[in-house]
Amino acid sequence: MSDPLDALEKSISSLRRAIRDASAAGDTERAGELRAQLRRAERAWDALIDADEPAATPARLEPTAVPAAQGAQLPAREHVHRALMLLGTPAAPKLIVGVHEAFFPGELSASKLSSLRRDEERSYRSSPGARPYYLCMALAHDLLTPVRALVTISTWALEQRIIGPLSPRVDFLTGAVHIAKAVHNSAQSTADGPSPAALRLLWRFAVNIPDALPRSAPGHEGALDPQQVIDAAEAELEVHADADRAVRTEAARRARKSLGDDQQLFGAPLQGVTRLRTARA
Amino acid sequence: MSMLSALAHVQATESMQAVPLTAFRHRRLSSRPLVIIPLVMAGEAGAPLAAMVGSARRKGTLLVVAQPRNRDQRFAFAASLGRTVIDYIDSFRQGRRGGGGHSRYPDTPQILVPNHGGIKALADLGRMCRFRSTSGPHAVPDVVPEFGMWLTFLVDRAEQAGTSMLLPVTGILAEHWATGQSTLEDQNLASLMAWIAPPAGLSVEQAMADAENPDVCPPAGPATSPEFDNRDLAPAIKRFDTARTLGDLRALAAAESDLRELIAGQIQPTWRMTWEAIALLRSVPEAPRTIKRFERDCAAFTSYSDYRDSGGLPQRKRDTAIGAAQRLGWLERALAEFESDMAFDDPFVLADRRSAGEAFAGTVVEAEPSRTVTTASNRRVPRPRVTIRTQDPVRLAADTKLLSPSMPSGHKAVIVSVLPDGDATLVTVEVTGGMGRARVPARGSVPVPDQRIAYLPDPGWRPAPQFPGSDRTPWTHSATAGETGADPAAPEDAAAEEWGNED
């Protein structure tokens, strides 16, 4: 029954049977309801035949050309670059979009980002070094393979782009510090202060850092104190920083030794666990 | 369940049609009930998708949330459903009778939903709405919290046996008919109706099969069928979202009307069937004692209504330990009383309890009508004894207090002994009340030999609880002003809003 056409055909035939029954009994209201269902099922059937593809899952309609809003003149990669530079850590597309929306004008979507990443690698390989920077991968500390879903910038030090066991937390705290600083700056320098999106972003970081929220304040983004967030994040960073740096430094050294330039940017080829065993031995 | 009801289910299986479990309808049916068919989105907590609402079969209003994950649309929906419900409730807040602190509205609202899931959906909606703030950054219209508090009141009240301000139609039907299927299947309105009143021209078998086929009988909710979700609803919501992102007004209108049409197709059959079930239930005569319970509903409604007028706070999120224990006590008493009322009114229910040994009926074989005893205060009072021979498997012990539907009201008795007599049982009872004030019992107040008589346990007299449920609880028992429903460290609103926009 997994074939959606089969399923629809079955629906259609059971609806036809039910319509016959209802009409024979003179139940026009019910027959009318069933007829509407039948029309819908038949339309769905037609659509499937036309599409000529097994749409087991509902067809995805991506918003194709989203009209450019003001400030969107920059190409998407510039948006990403700017957001990452603000954060200063490897980040997942969702966070990049979040930072972008909080601090910069223009449209940037997560789906756009994933296609960007492929383009970057292609562009690098066709003419390495032709661009001032590339969006590239974060590397796993042990296998030096690309880490799922994290984006970095080629101009960063290798250490910054390595992900060890503690790095997700360290990067989260580092990101919190940078966002808090950005919020603080826009409070100082712009007339309207930080955008609601920026406050919300900071709040989402702050709730997950011990002592980053004012004790007495009601649950409200407006009550956030960026300096308190910075202090709290730095206090926890203190706990993890040394251990994390050691892993990253060691891995970076290994990467420089064993990986080519392109691999240092886009990760060692995926080879699975055999490599891992040797790497760990 | 008793042996007798179990047997009724077996008989229904054999005869392939529902078997009546009662002679009467033990639930009051308003002449103007408000039917609500709520639909929710699968996988989301309290995300309403649609509702059909109205107080007459031909006057159903369909409300649809085009993007259930969107917070604003959700509360817009709550506001419009809320307005309908509050208008309906308000129409009962008039014509108050009686004076002083005891005056009451003479009628109550009655909301009917298709099944228990419908009540759960309303409970969630009530919880979601009642703490919302009508000012500040995420303000909602005034009607939203008001609606939430009323819904919570109704849901709380519905937990109490015998009340009828909010009822699931499947529940009422199953109280009155036994089918040849399990309790689980009886929760499906279409399956239940297949047994009691199959669609014209269909056999029960075919109607049962259709009832479980979402193509022919869309589920009565609150969840829609997964096939519908995946095949029709998901793409339609997607089209709506796309149109909104693009700001394409024409496409937006088209997507919206398409969604409405889709959901109408799912909800309409349940709407029709719910009203059919109501008509069916109306044809069953109402049991005499229903009016007594209805009066309590009127009292509770009046009291909550006054509480609302005085600007009362929303109900707490959770009962305190004491509150919970008290509430449990009320619920248990209400249940005992409801069961007793039903048995008193209805020979079917009485027979049910007889088969379980919780009541008995038989013929008086011996009577001592002039027996008297001297009370502690040295007064001689009549205490006649009678012995009844019954075939029922009596499981009541000595000292059980009894009532009798076969005697004038006020008749009271207590069991003296229960002794086997061949394949029958002899129960001796002492009449303790309902004999008048004189030294000699009033005529007809003591059973006489050869009389057929039935007895059932007295659930015990108690004053009617004034404010059952959390509808009007003391201040100590209600949410405080500081506790507004938002976790102090986590603005619920911010999270909900963010949730709304993510996809």
Add this chain to the structure above:
Amino acid sequence: MKAPVDDRLDALRGSAKRLDYSARSLAALENNPRCTLRALLDASGSDKAAIAAHAGHPSPFGQSAFALARGNVFETMVKDNGCAELLRLLRETLQLTLPEVGYEDLNDIGGDGRAEVRHDRTKQVLLQAARGNGGGTLFDHPMLCLPVGGHKAFLEPDLVAFRIGGRFHVVEIKSFPIIDGQADPTQVRAATTQACAYIIALRNLLARVGIDKQAVSDTIVLVAPKDFTNRPTAAFVDARKQVAALSRQLARIERIGDLVDLLPEGLTFDLGLDKDKRARRPAEELAEALDQVPATYRPDCLNHCEMAFYCRSRARADSSLDVLGPAVREQFGGIDTTTMVLGLAQGRLTPTQDQVEMAAALRHAARLRAELNVLGGAE
């Protein structure tokens, strides 16, 4: 397990690809432990949904895309940004200390998502942690493996957290809400049962290197949305009873041979798939084969088992009281069919020695109903 038993099980399944046990199907063992049909279908790795459909009773289950999407979105959100939300919860509710933030992503190993590879790596890091020489605290989607009836079942918990009170804790991330501190008990129970399989598998892994089962807590951490928000909250769920129950069920599977021995020679549930994966075996023949195996249908099966519609129709055809559910059934202890109930009630059947009492009660009830029928009733 003896080879012949395996051969028999393979023969039962026939040409179709073997379906392994999953946390879901293991959890379902709890729901109807006494059912032979289900035990055999699962042990032989047969595709219950396909079999039920081909026998003319497609299973009642479908998953709404909305529910799936919501589940995924919520889990991702909990794990976003280095499990920031999760860490907060574990620190708040489970007193996880500040330095314990080490995160191991076991969703794939250097891009390799194969179960065996992930399992090897999981074993490696978990054992390191258990022996105290690894920094891991949060293990994201570890791949566990539990031998069930001589076959490997790969199991994948949402997350395993280490060193809360010095022990491993299974963390289940579910998208049903905890509203005002309360969640739907059915859903909690299902989540817990599923987590039990993880607990057992994790203990099994550690036991192989001599680490005591105490290293794995039998309290699971349930992470679910708080109220109607998208913010997670956490709760402990005591799974001790269910762990014990599931262990018993697993031990029964090891004795599947006893059940297999009772089957008629040559019995198979083969669908006769052709090269387009279309079932070619005549449906009646399949139904006949299924009918040879005892099933203990009960209405609850409708919530759990793909075979439910098939088994219900079979129970109906047998006039079994099971169709009416336990509440009715227990009134007629010792009687199996509606025919027998009515036969005794109407005095058409002579009761056996131990039915005498029941028969008397039934005749009494029947008399009462007969009196009532004269009265009419809600009709």
